[in-house]
Amino acid sequence: MKIPERIVIGGYEISIERVRSNTLPQKGAWALWFHRIQINVDDTTEDAQAETLLHEIIEAINDFGQLDLRHPQIKVLSTLLFATICQNKLTFLKDEQWVKAVSVGAAAQGGGEGEC
Ligand SMILES: [Zn+2]
Numbered sequence: 643m644k645i646p647e648r649i650v651i652g653g654y655e656i657s658i659e660r661v662r663s664n665t666l667p668q669k670g671a672w673a674l675w676f677h678r679i680q681i682n683v684d685d686t687t688e689d690a691q692a693e694t695l696l697h698e699i700i701e702a703i704n705d706f707g708q709l710d711l712r713h714p715q716i717k718v719l720s721t722l723l724f725a726t727i728c729q730n731k732l733t734f735l736k737d738e739q740w741v742k743a744v745s746v747g748a749a750a751q752g753g754g755e756g757e758c
């Protein structure tokens with residue numbers, strides 16, 4: 643999966659920064675005030691980065707939705723949700739959307755099938 647530079651969560655535009663471990667010692671971080679997700683790209687596979695992105699998205703939803711989930715709950719949610727998406731090769735895109743995404747390069751580096 644290619645990590646996008648920005649995404650929208652609940653109407654909020656979120657920037658995604660790929661950072662080195664000397665900037666961010668943990669796998670990822672969510673900063674509510676800056677509407678920013680940081681993903682540590684040192685010594686991690688693309689799949690691990692994608693799983694970290696999903697985790698940070700759930701952290702953001704937890705804040706925006708005032709869900710008050712504790713971190714262990716977020717960890718279980720992100721781990722099992724990522725595994726479910728990968729093991730079942732779920733894309734949530736209609737075929738024509740997938741073709742369009744690949745043709746403009748959004749998913750070209752990630753491929754799709756067999757990933758995760
Ligand atoms: Zn976390």
